[in-house]
Amino acid sequence: MYLNTCHLQTTRFISKLYRCYFNSTGAGCLYELLSALPVQLQAHVDSADDRSFLHTMFGERSLHSLVKVLEELQGKVLSVEVRELLKLLSKPHIKSLLSVHDTVAQKSYEPELPPLPDDIDDDEDSVKIIRLVKNKEPLGATIKRDERTGAIFIARIMRGGAADRSGLIHVGDELKEVNGIPVDDKRPEDIIRILAQSQGAITFKVVPGILDEGPAKEPKVYLRALFDYNPEEDTAIPCKEAGLAFRRGDVLQVVSQDDATWWQAKHEGGADHRAGLIPSKHFQERRLAHRRPLTNTLPQKITRKPSSFRRSFRLSKRNKKTNKSMYECKKSEQYDTADLPTYEEVAHYRKGHGAKHRLVVLVGPTGVGLNELKRKLLISDPQHFSVTIPHTSRGKRSQESDGVEYHFISKHLFETDIHNTKFIEHGEYKGNYYGTSVDSVRSVLAKNKVCLLDVQPHTLKNLRTAEFKPFVVFVKPPSIERLRETRKNAKIISGKDDKGSAKPFTEEDFLEMINAAQLMENQYGHLFEKVIVNDDLTTAFSELKTALRKVETETHWVPISWTHS
Numbered sequence: 001m002y003l004n005t006c007h008l009q010t011t012r013f014i015s016k017l018y019r020c021y022f023n024s025t026g027a028g029c030l031y032e033l034l035s036a037l038p039v040q041l042q043a044h045v046d047s048a049d050d051r052s053f054l055h056t057m058f059g060e061r062s063l064h065s066l067v068k069v070l071e072e073l074q075g076k077v078l079s080v081e082v083r084e085l086l087k088l089l090s091k092p093h094i095k096s097l098l099s100v101h102d103t104v105a106q107k108s109y110e111p112e113l114p115p116l117p118d119d120i121d122d123d124e125d126s127v128k129i130i131r132l133v134k135n136k137e138p139l140g141a142t143i144k145r146d147e148r149t150g151a152i153f154i155a156r157i158m159r160g161g162a163a164d165r166s167g168l169i170h171v172g173d174e175l176k177e178v179n180g181i182p183v184d185d186k187r188p189e190d191i192i193r194i195l196a197q198s199q200g201a202i203t204f205k206v207v208p209g210i211l212d213e214g215p216a217k218e219p220k221v222y223l224r225a226l227f228d229y230n231p232e233e234d235t236a237i238p239c240k241e242a243g244l245a246f247r248r249g250d251v252l253q254v255v256s257q258d259d260a261t262w263w264q265a266k267h268e269g270g271a272d273h274r275a276g277l278i279p280s281k282h283f284q285e286r287r288l289a290h291r292r293p294l295t296n297t298l299p300q301k302i303t304r305k306p307s308s309f310r311r312s313f314r315l316s317k318r319n320k321k322t323n324k325s326m327y328e329c330k331k332s333e334q335y336d337t338a339d340l341p342t343y344e345e346v347a348h349y350r351k352g353h354g355a356k357h358r359l360v361v362l363v364g365p366t367g368v369g370l371n372e373l374k375r376k377l378l379i380s381d382p383q384h385f386s387v388t389i390p391h392t393s394r395g396k397r398s399q400e401s402d403g404v405e406y407h408f409i410s411k412h413l414f415e416t417d418i419h420n421t422k423f424i425e426h427g428e429y430k431g432n433y434y435g436t437s438v439d440s441v442r443s444v445l446a447k448n449k450v451c452l453l454d455v456q457p458h459t460l461k462n463l464r465t466a467e468f469k470p471f472v473v474f475v476k477p478p479s480i481e482r483l484r485e486t487r488k489n490a491k492i493i494s495g496k497d498d499k500g501s502a503k504p505f506t507e508e509d510f511l512e513m514i515n516a517a518q519l520m521e522n523q524y525g526h527l528f529e530k531v532i533v534n535d536d537l538t539t540a541f542s543e544l545k546t547a548l549r550k551v552e553t554e555t556h557w558v559p560i561s562w563t564h565s
């Protein structure tokens with residue numbers, strides 16, 4: 001009754017307003033009408049509520065503004081735009097459209113909720129009944145059992161999951177029933193089974209927890225995963241379905257670190273907005289430390305005598321005859337165990353104008369072709385690429401110049417520099433020291449050139465600084481069949497025979513190259529930003545060149561500490 005009366009009066013009012021305007025019955029007519037209307041309607045309205053409704057409605061600022069606009073227009077010469085607007089508004093299809101809008105706007109489209117169950121215990125004053133419609137998507141919540149009381153609690157809500165989106169279930173809520181089945185005598189596994197078997201609407205009875213999570217903010221923490229992870233194979237994860245699988249090198253956005261053991265994360269740039277569980281850094285480190293003795297049973301050394309501490313030196317030499325390649329690496333940590341690889345926080349980086357180039361570091365087993373690839377890069381653009389000049393303590397030969405083939409320094413000074421960690425790598429050959437100094441890299445970068453360096457993989461961790469921002473390329477051998485085919489005419493320089501001349505590759509060299517590559521990848525793979533298989537040389541070279549161009553021109557992820565300098 002109330003609605004009908006009101007609707008009728010309002011309609012009459014609007015039509016009077018309309019007529020009043022179009023008939024131009026005189027200025028002030030509309031305001032007059034508006035203020036008189038509540039009094040006129042008084043007789044038809046019984047309750048105080050209705051009266052106050054009318055006052056509010058006719059006192060509406062928007063209505064007054066409309067009236068004001070109409071008043072303004074009244075009596076004035078109508079502009080072309082106003083005339084056009086009026087013409088448009090009086091068209092039948094616009095009128096129909098407005099009428100459809102009004103009809104639709106009056107309807108309620110809220111879902112019709114089922115009636116609450118009758119059997120709610122009055123004593124349970126804070127019980128909440130939640131009804132969720134479940135499709136194939138998992139619920140996105142994990143539960144835990146309080147060992148002392150046996151109560152089942154919501155342990156975590158996965159960000160972006162069905163439960164999170166509903167906004168109805170919270171961490172700390174105590175679960176009492178699922179679809180009318182009491183859960184307090186059940187194990188979490190049994191409850192998960194009930195949930196997994198339920199399709200369509202699921203009713204939960206929960207006692208809201210007192211924990212207040214606060215507004216869900218999405219922290220912007222990006223991590224590069226340094227290991228492969230498959231929740232299906234993880235016996236420790238509380239719920240395998242809630243886990244997020246990833247590969248070494250993937251960038252993950254961590255959205256919650258609330259739990260010390262299980263973080264929530266999603267793939268950066270991925271289409272799935274739902275977060276999954278990943279082991280926290282601390283937890284993964286603990287697990288890795290625990291497993292470490294197992295990895296130590298793997299062969300830790302190459303069987304051949306160490307020979308490969310050489311390449312950056314060799315290429316720097318101009319004179320082929322003086323080519324030394326058999327420097328022995330002083331350190332025995334060639335295949336030491338790298339730091340426990342879990343995650344590394346990363347940020348976007350793009351080389352700015354005038355900023356120094358990232359140091360390009362090539363890593364690979366002996367004979368794989370690092371030298372060949374460097375040589376091709378240098379030839380392709382000598383103004384852009386360069387290599388370091390090594391230091392040596394051996395005496396200068398007549399055809400050599402200081403600072404060209406080598407920086408010649410005394411044995412004593414070399415030892416002092418070793419002591420002061422001025423070398424990236426150093427070694428000894430026939431009683432003389434050879435080494436690549438940190439300053440020699442700096443001097444190439446200072447000339448605004450790309451410095452190409454190849455090192456033993458254990459050196460990488462010392463080079464990973466904001467100053468050098470190394471771009472590490474791992475050059476890998478192809479299959480043994482392809483090695484046999486492609487290296488028919490190749491010579492292994494670091495495997496010189498007794499007379500000092502390079503010799504053809506043997507079957508043993510190929511096997512050793514493949515094994516060494518495998519070991520390097522297992523232990524240092526998390527430090528490689530690019531992996532190139534040196535099968536066909538031209539293809540490998542063009543892949544390398546493309547990768548280097550991208551590094552210079554595109555935005556990519558680097559450890560966050562490199563972006564703070």
Ligand SMILES: Nc1ncnc2c1ncn2[C@@H]1O[C@H](COP(=O)(O)OP(=O)(O)OP(=O)(O)O)[C@@H](O)[C@H]1O
Pocket residue numbers: 308310311364365366367368369370371372373486487489490491492493494495534535536537538540
């Ligand atoms: N893709 C390829 N196909 C055929 N031959 C190749 C290829 N890559 C490299 N070689 C040849 O293999 C030999 C060894 O290459 P290179 O000297 O560049 O290896 P390296 O990785 O620098 O090894 P070292 O540990 O001896 O310094 C050279 O004769 C080179 O020309």
